Each structure stands twice: as structure tokens, then as C-alpha cells.
Amino acid sequence: MEALRIHIERIVRPIRAGGRRKNKMREELLAHLERRCEDDMARGTTQQQAQDFAMTQLGDPEALRNDLQATVPFLERMLFVKLPFATLDSWFDRSHDESAIHFVLVRTICMTMFAVLLIALLFVIDHGPALVSGFAGEHEWHDLPTQCSSLLLMPCLIGLGAFIAHVLVEVTGLRRNLSKMHSAGLFLRVISLNAFIGVQLLIIVFGGLFVEYLTAPPRVAAVTLYALGSVARILIPAVVFSFVVGMPFTAWVMVKEHERYEKWGRLKIDE
Amino acid sequence: MPKISGDELRGHLATLILSVLARGEAHGYEVLRRIEDAGSGALELKEGTLYPALYRLEQSGHISARWESAKETRRGPRRRIYRLTKKGIAELDRGRKSWRNFVSVMDRIVEA
Numbered sequence: 200m201e202a203l204r205i206h207i208e209r210i211v212r213p214i215r216a217g218g219r220r221k222n223k224m225r226e227e228l229l230a231h232l233e234r235r236c237e238d239d240m241a242r243g244t245t246q247q248q249a250q251d252f253a254m255t256q257l258g259d260p261e262a263l264r265n266d267l268q269a270t271v272p273f274l275e276r277m278l279f280v281k282l283p284f285a286t287l288d289s290w291f292d293r294s295h296d297e298s299a300i301h302f303v304l305v306r307t308i309c310m311t312m313f314a315v316l317l318i319a320l321l322f323v324i325d326h327g328p329a330l331v332s333g334f335a336g337e338h339e340w341h342d343l344p345t346q347c348s349s350l351l352l353m354p355c356l357i358g359l360g361a362f363i364a365h366v367l368v369e370v371t372g373l374r375r376n377l378s379k380m381h382s383a384g385l386f387l388r389v390i391s392l393n394a395f396i397g398v399q400l401l402i403i404v405f406g407g408l409f410v411e412y413l414t415a416p417p418r419v420a421a422v423t424l425y426a427l428g429s430v431a432r433i434l435i436p437a438v439v440f441s442f443v444v445g446m447p448f449t450a451w452v453m454v455k456e457h458e459r460y461e462k463w464g465r466l467k468i469d470e
Numbered sequence: 471m472p473k474i475s476g477d478e479l480r481g482h483l484a485t486l487i488l489s490v491l492a493r494g495e496a497h498g499y500e501v502l503r504r505i506e507d508a509g510s511g512a513l514e515l516k517e518g519t520l521y522p523a524l525y526r527l528e529q530s531g532h533i534s535a536r537w538e539s540a541k542e543t544r545r546g547p548r549r550r551i552y553r554l555t556k557k558g559i560a561e562l563d564r565g566r567k568s569w570r571n572f573v574s575v576m577d578r579i580v581e582a
Contacts (some may be wrong), residue, residue, distance in 0.1 A: 210518075223550070227498055227521060230547040234499045235517070258516030266522035270529065 203232045208466045215279040216271040307362040485565035495553035532558035
């Protein structure tokens with residue numbers, strides 16, 4: 200019945216939806232096709248004929264895929280849009296043909312750009328309304344160039360933090376060991392991957408804070424500390440929550456799903 | 471008997487599904503069998519179209535679904551058992567009225 204699985208996988212795999220929903224579709228369609236085959240074989244057709252007939256009766260794969268896609272809620276569809284760059288897993292797994300320098304630089308640049316966006320957002324939230332409405336005090340206009348320069352300094356520090364974190368990970372062989380953990384238990388792998396992300400975020404935030412505290416003049420340091428503190432205020436509860444609740448739960452769900460649907464993931468289909 | 475294609479059934483599939491589920495809970499394949507049996511083989515439904523329709527009905531609360539229990543499970547993949555909800559019963563009622571209205575209007579035009 201491998202042919203049936205491949206046929207279903209061709210339909211379901213490209214659908215933009217969560218794993219649970221897609222697994223439901225897979226299992227249900229497979230149960231349907233197997234039952235159809237059993238009925239036809241009971242009437243005397245060969246297994247091959249029964250499989251071909253069952254797949255034909257299911258209808259045009261592309262039309263069915265579109266119909267199934269349309270049943271996925273909008274928000275879920277958006278969450279699973281295929282991004283032009285790597286998925287989270289490959290983000291932390293360097294491919295064989297990628298050099299360590301390229302790996303570290305690309306991720307550092309991405310982290311820096313992310314920091315620029317985040318800090319710009321924080322700046323707009325803190326000062327935007329006052330500046331736009333014209334109610335900004337004299338000192339706010341006066342401080343603006345200083346604040347902007349210190350805010351621009353922060354992405355550089357965060358980028359430096361990301362760079363150091365990635366270099367450390369490369370030098371210590373932590374990433375290489377994580378990649379090897381494919382053979383280890385999935386639970387352990389998910390936990391380690393999450394821990395790796397969490398530790399990296401903490402290194403970036405506290406590394407940036409420390410470097411800034413040591414080097415910057417007091418006034419710039421105060422503004423930078425404030426903005427980094429804002430990032431940390433969001434980041435630290437998120438990381439703690441992820442460690443305590445999110446990570447064990449995610450790992451448990453992934454292990455359960457993986458056990459049941461391992462075979463589907465291994466199927467080779469022409470996408 | 472002349473065949474009725476899937477295109478002609480479009481728009482009525484939900485009512486067809488609700489009607490056969492009114493006879494009792496069933497999994498997807500069984501729903502299809504009931505529709506085919508009731509249509510005496512005249513309905514040519516692409517089987518895949520059934521599942522998106524079932525998912526839409528489930529999302530709108532007209533039917534509910536559960537995976538079959540270990541006792542009910544045969545060898546092979548699990549099946550999902552669908553059953554009509556109270557909201558589904560009301561929807562079926564509306565669907566039947568709408569169908570009767572459609573047939574009576576069509577009758578008056580076509581048979582005139």
C-alpha cells in the first residue's frame with residue numbers, strides 16, 4: 200500500500216497547515232483508500248488495479264489539495280507560509296557545503312537586522328506619539344540625536360553578541376553535536392534545540408549589556424541600558440516561559456506525532 | 471439510469487452528507503457508501519470532495535467528529551467517526567426546505 204501513501208503525501212504535504220491537521224488528513228484519506236481497495240479486491244480485482252482505481256476515484260490531486268487547503272483557517276495558513284529562506288531547524292543546522300564563516304556571518308547579519316527592527320519599534324512606541332503630536336518637551340527634541348545614535352549602537356552590539364555566540368557554538372562543537380543528535384531521542388533533540396536558542400538569546404542580551412556598560416559614556420549608556428532593558432523585559436519572561444511550559448509540551452506533542460507519522464515524513468515524493 | 475456528475479451536485483453536497491448522517495454516525499467511507507447506495511449508483515461523486523466538505527461542516531459545528539476507539543479499530547489507519555449535532559439537524563431542516571423549493575421552482579419552469 201506504499202503507492203497509496205505516496206499519492207496521499209503528494210496531495211497533503213504541500214498544504215500550508217499545522218502537522219496535526221495534515222496528519223488527520225493523511226490518516227483519514229489513507230483509511231478511505233485502503234477500504235476502497237479492500238472492497239474492490241473482494242470483488243476480484245488485483246491489488247494494482249484496485250489501487251489505481253481508488254486513486255482515480257479520489258479525483259484530481261491538485262483540485263483536492265486546493266479544496267483541503269481552503270478548509271484550513273486563515274491564520275493557520277499564514278503561519279505555515281513557506282518562507283524563501285531556511286526553516287527553523289535548518290537555521291541551526293549548517294549544511295555540509297556551507298562554510299563556518301558564511302554560517303556565522305549570515306546569522307549575525309540577520310540577528311542585527313532583527314535587532315534594528317525591534318529597537319526601531321521600541322523607539323516608536325516610547326517616543327512616537329509625543330513627537331508626532333508635538334507635545335514633546337524641549338529636552339526630548341534636544342536629546343533626540345543622542346538617543347538615535349545610542350539606539351543605532353545597540354544593533355551593532357547585539358550583532359556582536361550574536362557573532363560571539365555563534366563563534367562559541369562553532370568552536371565548542373555544540374552545533375555539530377546538536378546535528379548529530381538526529382539519532383538521539385526526539386524529545387532530547389527538541390529540548391536541546393530550545394535550550395540552544397534560549398541560551399543564545401541570553402548571551403546576546405547580557406553580552407550586549409555588559410559590553411555597552413564597559414565602553415559607553417554614561418549618558419549614552421543610560422539610554423542604551425534602558426532600551427536593552429526593554430528588550431530583556433520581553434525576552435527573559437519569554438525564554439523562561441518557553442523553558443518551563445512551552446518546551447516540554449512542544450517536545451511531548453512532537454514525540455507523539457512523530458511516532459505515529461514517522462513513515463510519512465520518509466516518503467520520497469516529487470514536489 | 472443516467473449519471474449525475476459532481477458538478478450537478480455542487481451546492482448540495484453538504485445537505486447530502488447531513489442527510490446520510492441523520493441515519494446515524496459514520497466514517498468518511500461509510501458516508502460515501504450511503505450516498506452511493508441511496509443514489510442507486512447514479513451519483514458520480516469524486517470521492518476526494520467529500521473530505522473538504524466534512525471538514526467545513528465540522529468547522530461550522532454542523533457535525534462533530536472523533537477518532538474511532540481502540541475497540542472499533544480494525545487493522546490499519548484509524549478512521550474518524552462523524553455525527554450530526556443539534557446545529558446540524560437544524561441546518562439539515564433548512565437544506566431540505568431549500569431543496570424542495572429549488573425542485574418545485576425548477577419543475578414549474580422545466581415541465582411547463
